[in-house]
Amino acid sequence: MDDAERTVKLDLREVLYSGARRPVLVVLQGQSIGLSVELKQERTVIGRGSGADLVLRDEIASRHHAEIIRLTTKEGFAEYYMSDYDSTNGTFLNGSAVKSQQLLQDGDKIKIGTHLLKFAMLDEFEAEFQDRLHQMIQRDELTGLRSRRSLFADLDREILRQVSSPVPELVSILMMDLDHFKRVNDGKGHLVGSQVIREVGRIIGETVGSDMAARYGGEEYLAYLKQGSDRAFDVAEEIREKVAETEFPASTSDPSRTMRITISIGMACFPKDGNRALELVQKADQALYRAKEAGRNRTCLYDPALDVLAEVQEIDPSSIMYGPADAQ
Numbered sequence: 001m002d003d004a005e006r007t008v009k010l011d012l013r014e015v016l017y018s019g020a021r022r023p024v025l026v027v028l029q030g031q032s033i034g035l036s037v038e039l040k041q042e043r044t045v046i047g048r049g050s051g052a053d054l055v056l057r058d059e060i061a062s063r064h065h066a067e068i069i070r071l072t073t074k075e076g077f078a079e080y081y082m083s084d085y086d087s088t089n090g091t092f093l094n095g096s097a098v099k100s101q102q103l104l105q106d107g108d109k110i111k112i113g114t115h116l117l118k119f120a121m122l123d124e125f126e127a128e129f130q131d132r133l134h135q136m137i138q139r140d141e142l143t144g145l146r147s148r149r150s151l152f153a154d155l156d157r158e159i160l161r162q163v164s165s166p167v168p169e170l171v172s173i174l175m176m177d178l179d180h181f182k183r184v185n186d187g188k189g190h191l192v193g194s195q196v197i198r199e200v201g202r203i204i205g206e207t208v209g210s211d212m213a214a215r216y217g218g219e220e221y222l223a224y225l226k227q228g229s230d231r232a233f234d235v236a237e238e239i240r241e242k243v244a245e246t247e248f249p250a251s252t253s254d255p256s257r258t259m260r261i262t263i264s265i266g267m268a269c270f271p272k273d274g275n276r277a278l279e280l281v282q283k284a285d286q287a288l289y290r291a292k293e294a295g296r297n298r299t300c301l302y303d304p305a306l307d308v309l310a311e312v313q314e315i316d317p318s319s320i321m322y323g324p325a326d327a328q
Helices: 124-138 148-164 181-188 188-208 228-245 277-293 304-308
Strands: 022-029 036-038 043-047 066-072 077-085 092-093 111-113 115-122 173-180 213-215 220-225 263-270 299-301
Touching: 036 124, 043 277, 092 173, 115 124, 115 220, 124 148, 148 173, 148 213, 148 277, 173 181, 173 188, 173 228, 173 277, 173 304, 181 188, 181 220, 181 277, 188 213, 220 228, 220 263, 228 263, 277 299
Parallel strands: 263 299
Antiparallel strands: 022 036, 022 115, 043 066, 066 077, 092 111, 111 115, 173 220, 173 263, 213 220
16 A cells, blocks of 8 residues: 555544633734733723723723623632723623623623624633734735734824824834836746745845834835834835845746846825824825836835925925935
C-alpha cells in the first residue's frame, strides 16, 4: 500500500486537555468586532469613557454604561452578574432591558449602543481561536499592516477624542497609491505584484509603525500620524523616497531580476482640513488624485483652492507639492 494512503495512528498522549474555562466578552458587532476581553477583575466597567475597562467607541453608549461583577458562591464557584449604570439608552440582555442585577449564562448576548457582546466561557483552544480570528479581522494577511476597517475605526476614535479635547493635537492622514501598478500585474504576473505590495507595506510599516498604517485595498495604503503637516510631510517624503530607491523583485524564479516602482501620496490634516475621519480621508484621497495628475511620484497636500479653482491669485504648485521634478 502506498504510504500516502496509510492512515496515521493517533498517539493519545498528543490529545491535549483543554483546561479550565475562562469568562470572556466577545464583540460580535461594532467597531471592535472579533475582540475578546477576559473578565479577570472582580468588577469590569463597560462604556464610552476612557476610564472604562472595556471602552466602546459608540456615541449611543454612556461613558459608564454598565458593569459586570464577579461573586463567589458558598461552594466556591464564580458567578457573573450584569448591571446597568442608569445609562441613557439602556443595556439589553438577550433582548430584554436590564433593570436590576442579572446573572449571566454562557452564550448570553448583551446589547450596548450599536455594539453586541457575547458572554462566553472559553477553554484554551476556543480562546486561541478567538484571538486568531480577531487578528485576521484586524490585520491584512499579505502585508501584516492593519486592515482598512480596523485602522479607520482607530482613526475615527482619535479624531473624536481630539475634537472633544480642550487642547486638541494635530493629526495628519496619508493616502498612498503605487504608480502604474497595473503594468506590474499585467507584465510580471500577480505573484510578483503581491511581493511588491508586501515589500511596500514593510517600508510603510517600518516608517510610521505597523499599528498606524493599513492596506486600504489593492495597491493603496492609508496611514495617520499624530503630527502636524510639516513633520507628516517629511515622513511622507521618506516613504516616497524609500520606495523609489528600492529594487523590487521582477520575477518569482530569478532573484537577479529587479525593477523600480514609485508611489504617490496625498495628505490632509486635522483640524485644518476637517474634523471627521471620513472627511479627512476623502480629502487626502483628493490630494492623492492631484499628485497623480501632477506627474506621480510626489506628495501633495490637500488645498481647497485646487478644488474650487480659485482665480483670486495664481496658485504656486510648489507650495503644495513636491517631487523629483520640483526639486531645485
